[in-house]
Amino acid sequence: MIFAVMAALLVTMVLALARAFLGPGRYNRILAVNMFGTKTVLFVAVAGFLFGRPEFLDIGILYALVNFTAIVAVLRLTHYRELVSARPEAERG
Amino acid sequence: MTTFALINVTLLGILLATALAIARMRALYEATMLAALLSLVTATLFVLLDAVDVAFTEAAVGVGISTVLLLGVLALTRSWEAVTSQRRRLPGLLVVVLAGGALVYASQDLPAFGAADSPVQLHPVTDAYLYESQDEVGIPNTVTAVLASYRALDTLGELVVVFTAGLAVLSVLGPLARPEQTRPGADFHLADYRVIRVITRLLLPFILVFALYVLFHGEYGPGGGFQAGVIFATGAVLYGLVFGLDRAQQVIPSWALWLFICLGLLLYLGLGVATMLLGGSFLDYDVLSPGHPETGQHLGILLVEMAIGTTVSAVMAMIFFSFASRGASR
Amino acid sequence: MNPVELLSGVLLGAGALFVVSGGVGLLRFPDFYTRNHAVGVTDSIGAGLILVGLLLQPISWQTAVRLLIILLFMTLTSPTAAHILAHAARRDGVPVWHEGYRRR
Numbered sequence: 001m002i003f004a005v006m007a008a009l010l011v012t013m014v015l016a017l018a019r020a021f022l023g024p025g026r027y028n029r030i031l032a033v034n035m036f037g038t039k040t041v042l043f044v045a046v047a048g049f050l051f052g053r054p055e056f057l058d059i060g061i062l063y064a065l066v067n068f069t070a071i072v073a074v075l076r077l078t079h080y081r082e083l084v085s086a087r088p089e090a091e092r093g
Numbered sequence: 094m095t096t097f098a099l100i101n102v103t104l105l106g107i108l109l110a111t112a113l114a115i116a117r118m119r120a121l122y123e124a125t126m127l128a129a130l131l132s133l134v135t136a137t138l139f140v141l142l143d144a145v146d147v148a149f150t151e152a153a154v155g156v157g158i159s160t161v162l163l164l165g166v167l168a169l170t171r172s173w174e175a176v177t178s179q180r181r182r183l184p185g186l187l188v189v190v191l192a193g194g195a196l197v198y199a200s201q202d203l204p205a206f207g208a209a210d211s212p213v214q215l216h217p218v219t220d221a222y223l224y225e226s227q228d229e230v231g232i233p234n235t236v237t238a239v240l241a242s243y244r245a246l247d248t249l250g251e252l253v254v255v256f257t258a259g260l261a262v263l264s265v266l267g268p269l270a271r272p273e274q275t276r277p278g279a280d281f282h283l284a285d286y287r288v289i290r291v292i293t294r295l296l297l298p299f300i301l302v303f304a305l306y307v308l309f310h311g312e313y314g315p316g317g318g319f320q321a322g323v324i325f326a327t328g329a330v331l332y333g334l335v336f337g338l339d340r341a342q343q344v345i346p347s348w349a350l351w352l353f354i355c356l357g358l359l360l361y362l363g364l365g366v367a368t369m370l371l372g373g374s375f376l377d378y379d380v381l382s383p384g385h386p387e388t389g390q391h392l393g394i395l396l397v398e399m400a401i402g403t404t405v406s407a408v409m410a411m412i413f414f415s416f417a418s419r420g421a422s423r
Numbered sequence: 424m425n426p427v428e429l430l431s432g433v434l435l436g437a438g439a440l441f442v443v444s445g446g447v448g449l450l451r452f453p454d455f456y457t458r459n460h461a462v463g464v465t466d467s468i469g470a471g472l473i474l475v476g477l478l479l480q481p482i483s484w485q486t487a488v489r490l491l492i493i494l495l496f497m498t499l500t501s502p503t504a505a506h507i508l509a510h511a512a513r514r515d516g517v518p519v520w521h522e523g524y525r526r527r
Contacts, residue, residue, distance in 0.1 A: 001436060003096065005436075008440075011443060014107065015443075015449060017110065018450060021114050025527075027455050029123045029126055031459055032449065033126045036130055036133070040133050042442070042473055043137065046473070049480065064496045066327060068500040069157050069334075070126070070160045073164050074164055077164040077168045078122055286506070288503055289503055289507050292503045296499060299492075299496075
């Protein structure tokens, strides 16, 4: 069953990656990276069980934290685009 | 294929695809997020290779601090990459192929993965680090023992590098904007939402305690001073992002940051001088506790990790505040 | 197989199912807000089920405490991330999809 969970997580990571490449515009890509991050947390936790290394859970806590911080950062700092970007207005969303 | 090989192939495929996407993408915010994803996958590969301390540092620095700093820089400049002109593409390709080819050629000289006759297996220092360190230093995490005790001088050099980076950022970007200089009205989008405010307030004590846990538990599990410093700085960054830079600079004033930057390095150097005054060589922790060298080693490693954590956290937090406050005062 | 192992297997399987459905939803839904909903909901539920399933495996108390910490963290931050993403997108003017619109 642990193998099945790991396979499911890898499949979901690839699906999230597909959305990160496709997603028209910024917010779809941010969403995809957020999902990828949370799946990586679970992946590391399950890998710890699979390979018998419970220290991996500390890394899982760290991944959850930095994933959240990166998402908050990109949403907070992306509002400056009105001030300084030369981005074409057609690519919204 | 074994499970391990299958997982590795999938992750390496993800890595390659993401790297190609980053190279092709002209939208820089999105490229930065994909770079964060790249760091996360690299850190996972390190985890699968059993290099947990390296994975810790890669995740904390590559996804946390590095991404936030890149985003802060993008707020100060254009967020779309200029188109590369046609006549620069061929020389660029040539340089990439030559450099990559040289690296691949050089990597042929490395010993085969896991070969029994590689220098790592044969050299006596491996036995010294893996087995004698248990008698001399006595902590389970050999990486910490090597970093903080056997190669403490190298780690001091790394700390000086971090310190110099902080000084360089300070001298290029100037001192932090004083709280009254940052306009409070223009950029408080996130603080408008009660949910994120409450959640951040709930999480911050846990993040800081987790940083302390990583610092002190670094002798028994993955972690150590550098990772703890980066996690602490990530907490400060989160606070600054959600509640605004002026409040963050009231909570963590510039004089405190400058004090902690210097304090860590002074502690490390002071420990070295103290061991010399007590009769040993520079950073020889055995003399810290005469008669019980193992206790001396424990004490020395603890002090050194605290010094590293202090300076690294203060430098990272200060770099973030410098970058972010530039945008706010435009 | 004793009931605790069975329950653990069931929870892990259910969690894996939710996680994959979130990934599929991310690709198939027509608009950012619907995808945000898929990700936010399945992230929290899938992570919760998988972590509780791992808790029921034979583990030491230190591992159990760490799993509980990860569970607490994910429960707090996954919905919050979905919330601020939706609000930020709304503020930025990402258009809402209606029946008959083109997929974006």
